[in-house]
Amino acid sequence: MSPSAAAPVLEVTGLCKRFGTLTAVDDVDFTLERGASLGIVGESGSGKTTTARILVGLERATAGEVRLDGELVGTSSRRQRVAQARRIQMIFQDPYQSFDPRLTVEEAIAEPLRLHFRLSAEARRRRVAELCDQVGLSERNARALPRQLSGGQRQRAAIARALGIEPAVLVLDEAVAALDVSIQAQVLTLLDQIRRDTDISYVFVSHDLGVVRAVTDTAVVMRLGRVVERGPTEDLLRSPQHPYTRLLLDSVPEPGWDPAAVARSNRALAAAADAPGDLA
Amino acid sequence: MRTVHSDAPVVRSTDPAPAPVLSVEGLTLSVRGAAGPVPLLADVSLTVAQGETVGLVGESGSGKSLTVRSAMGMLPSTATTSGRVVVRGTDVLRAGGQALRDLRRSAVSMVFQDPRAAVNPVRRIGDYLTEGLRAAGTPRGQARAEAVALLEKVGLRDPEKAMRQHPYEFSGGMLQRVVIAGALSVRPSLLLADEPTTALDVTTQAEVVALLKDLQAERGMGLVFVTHDLGLAAAVCDRVYVMYAGRIVEQAPSAELFRAPAHPYTAALLEAHPSLHGPRRQLRAIGGRPLALAEAPSGCSFRDRCPQAVDACTEGVPALRRHGDSVAACIRPGRENWT
Ligand SMILES: Nc1ncnc2c1ncn2[C@@H]1O[C@H](COP(=O)(O)OP(=O)(O)O)[C@@H](O)[C@H]1O
Ligand SMILES: Nc1ncnc2c1ncn2[C@@H]1O[C@H](COP(=O)(O)OP(=O)(O)O)[C@@H](O)[C@H]1O
Numbered sequence: 001m002s003p004s005a006a007a008p009v010l011e012v013t014g015l016c017k018r019f020g021t022l023t024a025v026d027d028v029d030f031t032l033e034r035g036a037s038l039g040i041v042g043e044s045g046s047g048k049t050t051t052a053r054i055l056v057g058l059e060r061a062t063a064g065e066v067r068l069d070g071e072l073v074g075t076s077s078r079r080q081r082v083a084q085a086r087r088i089q090m091i092f093q094d095p096y097q098s099f100d101p102r103l104t105v106e107e108a109i110a111e112p113l114r115l116h117f118r119l120s121a122e123a124r125r126r127r128v129a130e131l132c133d134q135v136g137l138s139e140r141n142a143r144a145l146p147r148q149l150s151g152g153q154r155q156r157a158a159i160a161r162a163l164g165i166e167p168a169v170l171v172l173d174e175a176v177a178a179l180d181v182s183i184q185a186q187v188l189t190l191l192d193q194i195r196r197d198t199d200i201s202y203v204f205v206s207h208d209l210g211v212v213r214a215v216t217d218t219a220v221v222m223r224l225g226r227v228v229e230r231g232p233t234e235d236l237l238r239s240p241q242h243p244y245t246r247l248l249l250d251s252v253p254e255p256g257w258d259p260a261a262v263a264r265s266n267r268a269l270a271a272a273a274d275a276p277g278d279l280a
Numbered sequence: 281m282r283t284v285h286s287d288a289p290v291v292r293s294t295d296p297a298p299a300p301v302l303s304v305e306g307l308t309l310s311v312r313g314a315a316g317p318v319p320l321l322a323d324v325s326l327t328v329a330q331g332e333t334v335g336l337v338g339e340s341g342s343g344k345s346l347t348v349r350s351a352m353g354m355l356p357s358t359a360t361t362s363g364r365v366v367v368r369g370t371d372v373l374r375a376g377g378q379a380l381r382d383l384r385r386s387a388v389s390m391v392f393q394d395p396r397a398a399v400n401p402v403r404r405i406g407d408y409l410t411e412g413l414r415a416a417g418t419p420r421g422q423a424r425a426e427a428v429a430l431l432e433k434v435g436l437r438d439p440e441k442a443m444r445q446h447p448y449e450f451s452g453g454m455l456q457r458v459v460i461a462g463a464l465s466v467r468p469s470l471l472l473a474d475e476p477t478t479a480l481d482v483t484t485q486a487e488v489v490a491l492l493k494d495l496q497a498e499r500g501m502g503l504v505f506v507t508h509d510l511g512l513a514a515a516v517c518d519r520v521y522v523m524y525a526g527r528i529v530e531q532a533p534s535a536e537l538f539r540a541p542a543h544p545y546t547a548a549l550l551e552a553h554p555s556l557h558g559p560r561r562q563l564r565a566i567g568g569r570p571l572a573l574a575e576a577p578s579g580c581s582f583r584d585r586c587p588q589a590v591d592a593c594t595e596g597v598p599a600l601r602r603h604g605d606s607v608a609a610c611i612r613p614g615r616e617n618w619t
């Protein structure tokens with residue numbers, strides 16, 4: 001079942017998620033081309049994480065569908081689910097929680113290899129070393145426990161472990177948000193490199209427009225569960241059409257910034273959203 | 281204060297300078313470790329004039345929080361210090377408990393990153409706000425009236441109702457406003473804000489920054505704004521100090537810091553920061569990771585990561601040198617001198 005290279009690797013249509021009376025994700029659509037990188041931007045509570053969790057099967061959608069290589073995600077047989085889990089992987093903001101604290105980094109990277117591939121112990125060791133090398137972890141880092149690594153090193157380890165599974169899509173949820181700017185740049189550069197070397201695709205969730213600009217080709221802007229604007233990332237940032245996108249852009253501090261003006265448009269937008277009829 | 285390699289004196293933004301509201305002079309700080317003293321700050325000097333906003337920027341572990349907390353007399357329990365930290369004429373490092381309490385009740389206050397950690401979750405906002413005023417001797421009725429006025433000042437819609445509410449009933453941004461109201465209740469001449477907007481969404485950040493700047497202009501306070509975000513520092517501050525591994529490596533007017541960074545670390549930080557402007561370019565990462573003072577190499581602390589480092593960078597900690605309107609701890613300050 002070799003998927004056609006032209007078909008999108010990921011197709012999301014009419015995605016909804018309700019928690020009780022709260023609609024966290026409201027009719028979200030997007031497609032991700034093979035080898036491309038899509039940003040999901042928005043402030044906290046806009047539904048980014050919930051969307052990401054549905055993509056990787058950690059959460060069930062209330063309505064709508066997710067297709068990975070043309071196949072429906074989440075409704076298929078157990079065998080299909082395992083195969084799909086292999087093809088889409090998630091990286092979290094704090095990778096610490098996704099590591100078993102008792103396993104060394106190289107053991108953690110080897111574990112999914114054991115699960116998904118038939119490799120000799122020797123071949124597996126070679127593959128782990130190769131993955132560590134690819135993300136810039138030293139041999140010493142590889143033998144360390146997760147808690148002995150810095151935040152940036154742990155994020156590299158999480159990326160290496162995910163790459164080992166050879167996913168088609170990597171979903172990254174605020175994956176560089178907790179890192180110092182010098183380390184953040186290292187991880188972003190690494191992600192860019194990996195995408196150029198392989199045909200992997202990214203769904204890159206972030207509240208930071210600068211970061212999204214650095215690693216995505218297209219983006220959707222979410223607000224209160226809905227996509228309010230979408231397009232090529234450069235176009236979105238250069239000529240935002242929706243007032244909320246404009247507000248997000250104006251909120252980024254720089255020399256000559258006017259926070260009082262941002263505060264005023266924020267209140268105006270909130271008032272418009274409260275009013276019946278919805279915003280433009 | 282460290283000598284400057286130039287005939288001209290160190291730049292001060294306000295001249296003729298009235299006494300600064302905060303002056304840190306050669307602050308060096310270490311704590312007790314298992315294998316002897318662990319140095320955390322080395323020779324930190326900075327001044328804040330009345331009405332001035334001064335930024336303290338740097339990556340995590342560079343010593344920003346330790347530096348601002350020293351102005352409140354909040355030091356690690358095993359700290360040994362040298363140098364001076366003077367707030368409105370009081371040397372905080374040598375002040376006794378009573379003098380420190382007086383200072384915190386009348387001259388200096390602080391706003392932290394996490395407002396939820398700053399307020400007692402089970403007490404009402406009204407109690408939180410009146411407590412300091414009452415301790416300073418304000419009668420109950422007047423303290424209450426002042427607290428309500430402060431809540432109104434920081435932009436809470438229904439201050440009377442807010443007085444009766446608990447912290448969990450507020451969003452992070454609104455609670456940070458309450459904490460700012462608390463900080464203002466002592467009528468400080470110096471307000472220390474340690475990453476006050478880091479935990480907030482960008483639009484809420486703008487609201488809180490606008491509020492802080494308004495209050496500062498109205499009251500003429502000195503404001504120290506600690507942040508890891510260079511863009512934010514440039515937007516908010518008159519002058520910025522850049523810290524690396526427990527030292528100040530550059531000081532410059534905000535606009536200058538952005539236009540012509542004098543220290544290679546400042547320049548590298550700017551290039552590592554994903555920008556929204558100009559043509560899209562490859563990010564330039566800085567190798568290695570930010571270091572604490574105790575882990576830093578001899579000579580210039582940044583030399584292992586510095587693309588401009590030369591052999592001479594190992595020979596002692598570089599003195600502060602004047603470069604344009606900036607002062608930088610580098611033997612070759614300024615981009616035009618780099619390869
Ligand atoms: N398990 C859950 N139960 C109830 N509400 C939830 C749950 N997960 C998320 N939410 C709510 O859904 C909304 C969207 O949350 P989230 O997807 O985490 O947004 P974001 O990642 O953009 O900050 C928020 O209002 C959040 O409180
Ligand atoms: N009470 C303390 N005891 C020991 N080390 C400390 C203490 N407080 C801070 N440090 C260390 O001092 C360095 C500077 O810390 P801090 O001022 O909090 O940095 P920043 O605020 O710039 O992130 C860090 O390496 C930190 O681990």
Ligand SMILES: [Mg+2]
Nearest residue numbers: 048049050174
């Ligand atoms: Mg989230």
Ligand SMILES: [Mg+2]
Nearest residue numbers: 344345346474
């Ligand atoms: Mg700090």
